[in-house]
Amino acid sequence: MPTLLPRVYAKEQPEEPRPERHGAAGGSHPSPCGRAQASLTRKRNGAAAAGAPPPPGPGSSPGPRAAPALTRRSAAGRLSPGDAGPEMAAARPVLARAVLQQCLSARLQVRPPENGSEAEWVEIQRGLVIYICFFKGADQDLVPKIVNTLLNVKLSENESGEYVSLLDLPGNVLIIPQATLGGKLKGRKMQYHVNIEKEKGLELYSQFVTLCEKELAANAKCTEAGVLLKYGTYGNRQVLKLDTNGPYTHLVEF
Amino acid sequence: MPTLLPRVYAKEQPEEPRPERHGAAGGSHPSPCGRAQASLTRKRNGAAAAGAPPPPGPGSSPGPRAAPALTRRSAAGRLSPGDAGPEMAAARPVLARAVLQQCLSARLQVRPPENGSEAEWVEIQRGLVIYICFFKGADQDLVPKIVNTLLNVKLSENESGEYVSLLDLPGNVLIIPQATLGGKLKGRKMQYHVNIEKEKGLELYSQFVTLCEKELAANAKCTEAGVLLKYGTYGNRQVLKLDTNGPYTHLVEF
Secondary structure, three states: OOOOOOOOOOOOOOOOOOOOOOOOOOOOOOOOOOOOOOOOOOOHHHHHHHHOOOOOOOOOOOOOOOOOOOOOOHHHOOOOOOOOOHHHOOOOOOOEEEEEEEEOEEEEEEEOOEOOEOOEEEEEOOEEEEEEEEEOOOOOOHHHHHHHHHHHOOOEEOOOOOEEOOOOOOOEEEEEEOHHHHOEEEOOEEEOOOEOOHHHHHHHHHHHHHHHHHHHHOOHHHHHHOOOEEEOOOOOOOOEEEEOOOOOOEEEEO | OOOOOOOOOOOOOOOOOOOOOOOOOOOOOOOOOOOOOOOOOOOHHHHHHHHOOOOOOOOOOOOOOOOOOOOOOHHHOOOOOOOOOHHHOOOOOOOEEEEEEEEOEEEEEEEOOEOOEOOEEEEEOOEEEEEEEEEOOOOOOHHHHHHHHHHHOOOEEOOOOOEEOOOOOOOEEEEEEOHHHHOEEEOOEEEOOOEOOHHHHHHHHHHHHHHHHHHHHOOHHHHHHOOOEEEOOOOOOOOEEEEOOOOOOEEEEO
């Protein structure tokens, strides 16, 4: 099989990059999740738009650019409407940061071994691992936007090698609270001053998990396939074993 | 063992967060790396400073803040010196993005199975997994800064539970080219317009790997412990198996 470059480099500008398929790409969807069903109005378009950057401003045409792009700040690097150009772009505060990785299977320790009892683990098969961190200023209004964006962004590879949303795959989800994602380099150390207070963080994390569960439960494809949602314990060390066919790591900021 | 919160939340503001230790935290350093020795002037302080944010501007005192921090843009959200305040912060372009994860072991496919031959893998034991992506505008002057920052940032947990640099641990390194880290959310899809052109990206990636090798080879602790550096194939799918005692995921932008 040729070792093609994934189409994620500058000149190719794909809508949906498709890295070369190799390795075991298959995966099965395990037993029914058995969670309480709950319906929730889906807000796909609104949520996707909320997580997306605004239309490019002056000087940031969608085509190839000769100069370094000053508006490349990913989902977070939004320009405020009144900005004259990229150089004066206002740094909108980041309220949450997610790192996404594809997995063939993932296993997370949710309780460490204690007093002779064995550690407790949760496990998913093929799907998406979401590492999530909330920053100061985040509130519950943000949670539906994050959930809808992450469940609807087309980053999950189906059997045909196309990238579809997790809901359309459909795939399993492992949510990992990962406060270290709020780290800010200061000299040789990381500081975490911008992370949300732990009680608020726990609250938002719980809401995030609950809303993901609801969205999966409200989705016919997911319930039919019996997709699983598993999640880590906020505040615990996230001991993780990950098996991927390409982690396909993405960063999404809100 | 109690399930303590790692000290990475807002109120605690640690210099070095120490998530609770549980699970198998041990790891051995494998056989000598056998790479060509090369000396290179170490630029620890300079490099660490280069990756660090500047001193806080007006309105961003180092203590707890009542209002959401408008300067929280991580390593990338630097204020330019002439800015009147956080709201007018200039969005400095990001030239490279790295995601770091701790591992107990990591195994990466560097050649897929072809014509009946088996896939080829590289493997490290305890150490650091570096996912790296270069953006348009990055050049070779940036590479030493990135290498020195990543090898010297104190994110590797030693036997005493303290966080030290990879060089001081000393630990193994797995470098994974991960162009998807340049993704920018646009609607429900990721776009990669800001990623560097693939030839330039390959060049910078190769320089990054080479310089990391030199730094490890020039470090007495690392050569004595026989630390390994392994790396993925630029442009290939990065099939990865990861075993962690907590991935301890960090984002560093340059």
